[in-house]
Amino acid sequence: xxxxxxxxxxxxxxxxxxxxxxxxxxxxxxxxxxxxxxxxxxxxxxxxxxxxxxxxxxxxxxxxxxxxxxxxxxxxxxxxxxxxxxxxxxxxxxxxxxxxxxxxxxxxxxxxxxxxxxxxxxxxxxxxxxxxxxxxxxxxxxxxxxxxxxxxxxxxxxxxxxxxxxxxxxxxxxxxxxxxxxxxxxxxxxxxxxxxxxxxxxxxxxxxxxxxxxxxxxxxxxxxxxxxxxxxxxxxxxxxxxxxxxxxxxxxxxxxxxxxxxxxxxxxxxxxxxxxxxxxxxxxxxxxxxxxxxxxxxxxxxx
Amino acid sequence: xxxxxxxxxxxxxxxxxxxxxxxxxxxxxxxxxxxxxxxxxxxxxxxxxxxxxxxxxxxxxxxxxxxxxxxxxxxxxxxxxxxxxxxxxxxxxxxxxxxxxxxxxxxxxxxxxxxxxxxxxxxxxxxxxxxxxxxxxxxxxxxxxxxxxxxxxxxxxxxxxxxxxxxxxxxxxxxxxxxxxxxxxxxxxxxxxxxxxxxxxxxxxxxxxxxxxxxxxxxxxxxxxxxxxxxxxxxxxxxxxxxxxxxxxxxxxxxxxxxxxxxxxxxxxxxxxxxxxxxxxxxxxxxxxxxxxxxxxxxxxxxxxx
Numbered sequence: 001x002x003x004x005x006x007x008x009x010x011x012x013x014x015x016x017x018x019x020x021x022x023x024x025x026x027x028x029x030x031x032x033x034x035x036x037x038x039x040x041x042x043x044x045x046x047x048x049x050x051x052x053x054x055x056x057x058x059x060x061x062x063x064x065x066x067x068x069x070x071x072x073x074x075x076x077x078x079x080x081x082x083x084x085x086x087x088x089x090x091x092x093x094x095x096x097x098x099x100x101x102x103x104x105x106x107x108x109x110x111x112x113x114x115x116x117x118x119x120x121x122x123x124x125x126x127x128x129x130x131x132x133x134x135x136x137x138x139x140x141x142x143x144x145x146x147x148x149x150x151x152x153x154x155x156x157x158x159x160x161x162x163x164x165x166x167x168x169x170x171x172x173x174x175x176x177x178x179x180x181x182x183x184x185x186x187x188x189x190x191x192x193x194x195x196x197x198x199x200x201x202x203x204x205x206x207x208x209x210x211x212x213x214x215x216x217x218x219x220x221x222x223x224x225x226x227x228x229x230x231x232x233x234x235x236x237x238x239x240x241x242x243x244x245x246x247x248x249x250x251x252x253x254x255x256x257x258x259x260x261x262x263x264x265x266x267x268x269x270x271x272x273x274x275x276x277x278x279x280x281x282x283x284x285x286x287x288x289x290x291x292x293x294x295x296x297x298x299x300x301x302x303x
Numbered sequence: 304x305x306x307x308x309x310x311x312x313x314x315x316x317x318x319x320x321x322x323x324x325x326x327x328x329x330x331x332x333x334x335x336x337x338x339x340x341x342x343x344x345x346x347x348x349x350x351x352x353x354x355x356x357x358x359x360x361x362x363x364x365x366x367x368x369x370x371x372x373x374x375x376x377x378x379x380x381x382x383x384x385x386x387x388x389x390x391x392x393x394x395x396x397x398x399x400x401x402x403x404x405x406x407x408x409x410x411x412x413x414x415x416x417x418x419x420x421x422x423x424x425x426x427x428x429x430x431x432x433x434x435x436x437x438x439x440x441x442x443x444x445x446x447x448x449x450x451x452x453x454x455x456x457x458x459x460x461x462x463x464x465x466x467x468x469x470x471x472x473x474x475x476x477x478x479x480x481x482x483x484x485x486x487x488x489x490x491x492x493x494x495x496x497x498x499x500x501x502x503x504x505x506x507x508x509x510x511x512x513x514x515x516x517x518x519x520x521x522x523x524x525x526x527x528x529x530x531x532x533x534x535x536x537x538x539x540x541x542x543x544x545x546x547x548x549x550x551x552x553x554x555x556x557x558x559x560x561x562x563x564x565x566x567x568x569x570x571x572x573x574x575x576x577x578x579x580x581x582x583x584x585x586x587x588x589x590x591x592x593x594x595x596x597x598x599x600x601x602x603x604x605x606x607x608x609x
Contacts, residue, residue, distance in 0.1 A: 015606075046608075049606075049607065049608065052437040053436065053437065054433060054436055054437065054606070054607040054608075055606040055607065055608065056604070056606060073439075073441070074439040074440065074441060075439070077437060077438070077439050078439035080437065082437055083434075084433045084434075084437070085430075085433070085609075086430060087434075088429055088430030088431050088433060088434065089431060089434065090315060090318075090429075090431055091429070092318050092319060092320070093314075093315070093318055097314070097318075101311050101314070101315075102434070102438065104307040104308075104310065104311055105307070105308070105311070105438040105439075105440055106438060106439065145434060
């Protein structure tokens with residue numbers, strides 16, 4: 001196991017006596033894309049703000065590459081590139097002038113700016129004023145400023161916001177490449193669950209300021225819960241339902257779209273089919289419905 | 304690093320449209336005063352002085368004129384006589400530059416207030432503060448670079464106004480008057496002094512109030528993150544301070560308010576008894592430190608949630 005680059009320990013945030021973040025503990029490792037999920041108002045952005053020092057930490061700590069964001073802010077944040085919510089830039093300056101502003105603060109060279117501009121595909125518009133940019137272009141510029149100083153940790157809050165499908169795909173591939181090839185830890189927060197499913201290696205779900213789950217994406221979707229909904233196209237439906245309810249009283253049974261839906265393990269599919277056939281039910285088709293991140297997310301957060 | 308931060312701030316200021324409007328306005332005002340102000344160098348200044356004395360003597364002998372006017376006239380006569388006996392030539396450019404001084408300081412202070420008010424507040428209102436504060440730079444360095452940059456911008460405007468009026472005035476009225484001697488009151492008698500020296504000294508002393516108000520603006524902008532509020536309060540302080548101070552003169556605590564001291568230090572006029580330069584400097588210094596400390600503490604502690 002690699003050494004964690006970001007360590008969050010019992011992190012709390014109290015605003016006006018109200019606990020917004022109630023003790024988060026998790027680590028993020030180099031080379032992974034970590035998805036930060038949660039309903040609106042769960043505390044995702046607040047946590048991200050604490051990670052980059054925009055908001056103070058009430059209790060606990062965040063360390064980045066061993067440096068505490070509270071005690072050693074400059075050293076800790078030097079390793080971080082981020083977009084927090086919208087990539088707000090100086091609209092009266094050009095994209096290039098904006099990047100020069102940040103380059104002066106982190107000591108990046110002119111050739112690094114040119115390199116990064118090429119990388120995010122803004123060569124043609126970089127000398128135009130930012131007020132002429134589309135949201136997608138501003139996202140790209142935001143990504144450019146975040147990567148300017150070659151950070152070890154990249155934090156992106158809703159990065160696909162405003163990108164077209166091609167742009168989203170490009171970003172996804174690029175983030176994965178950054179993680180794989182440059183060993184950067186990428187932290188992404190988003191509401192777009194289908195997007196996160198394709199993008200992330202690991203996810204953390206936060207709800208009402210508490211961490212509900214931190215898990216590998218595959219394990220999370222398919223992991224501990226082996227039961228998946230299976231649809232049996234049968235006739236007659238009512239007879240089949242009655243028999244099944246008697247035979248498998250512990251399974252969830254429902255009727256949906258003229259099919260009998262059972263939540264069962266993979267191994268039980270054959271047993272159920274043969275039971276139905278033996279009881280005079282005609283079977284026309286069996287469909288196993290794979291779960292998506294969305295299903296699992298709603299399951300976990302509904303508890 | 305700190306200079307790079309100041310450079311960044313200067314760039315932001317120089318690319319704002321409002322900066323160029325201010326700059327244009329300053330140039331227009333200075334030049335307007337030059338060419339429609341009706342300034343003209345007299346052909347024979349000495350003769351004019353003599354005529355002036357005769358006219359003023361007539362006023363002194365007039366029984367209908369009140370005592371106050373007579374006192375002013377008396378002073379004018381004394382000055383004219385002093386100039387004549389010391390063979391000092393009167394120059395119109397002196398009047399011109401004194402008028403310009405007021406205009407330049409007025410506009411530069413106004414612009415300085417706007418720049419200082421926007422400096423911090425606009426970063427919050429546009430959301431750009433986020434990408435500014437996630438750099439590996441201490442927050443106080445960023446704040447101080449903004450303050451210094453606002454002062455530099457104001458100084459730049461002042462310098463532009465000064466150079467412009469010296470050149471325009473010189474072209475119109477001749478350059479020799481700028482470095483010629485003139486008469487100034489020192490205590491209760493007149494002395495001879497180089498005009499540029501007196502003018503420069505007055506100019507610098509008159510900057511105490513703008514400097515003080517701009518620092519105040521900067522604090523309000525940082526604490527309330529609202530440029531409107533910062534501009535409003537600062538304008539009120541800048542223009543209303545004298546009137547407000549006059550109303551407060553009957554209270555003893557007025558000696559701890561800032562504007563009796565800015566007035567005393569810049570013009571030497573003591574509004575209350577027992578004013579000294581050192582006491583005024585201490586009181587103003589204390590306000591200055593207080594303003595900056597409040598700005599720094601709130602900026603350092605602020606949770607950025609936009």
